[in-house]
Amino acid sequence: MLSEKLLNLARTGAIEGCVVKVWLMDKPQDLQKSFEAIKTTPSANLSVAYRYVCDEFKDLPFKRTSFVTHMRGRCTCQVN
Numbered sequence: 001m002l003s004e005k006l007l008n009l010a011r012t013g014a015i016e017g018c019v020v021k022v023w024l025m026d027k028p029q030d031l032q033k034s035f036e037a038i039k040t041t042p043s044a045n046l047s048v049a050y051r052y053v054c055d056e057f058k059d060l061p062f063k064r065t066s067f068v069t070h071m072r073g074r075c076t077c078q079v080n
Contacts, residue, residue, distance in 0.1 A: 018075035019062045039071050046071050 069075045
């Protein structure tokens with residue numbers, strides 16, 4: 001419904017952080033832990049990780065650059 005979409009937009013618009021963080025907040029806890037594990041592994045192949053995420057979620061609100069920036073700790077999540 002439109003009202004639910006608008007309420008969701010208002011809710012996520014008030015959250016500080018990058019688009020990846022905002023998107024991830026609505027996902028299951030195990031996925032959030034997986035993202036954190038990759039984020040803390042400097043040698044992780046982020047191109048492959050992004051491809052895996054794209055294979056699972058077809059409507060991502062972010063592209064590879066935002067994903068990599070978030071995973072490397074250079075996004076607005078870490079700046080704030």
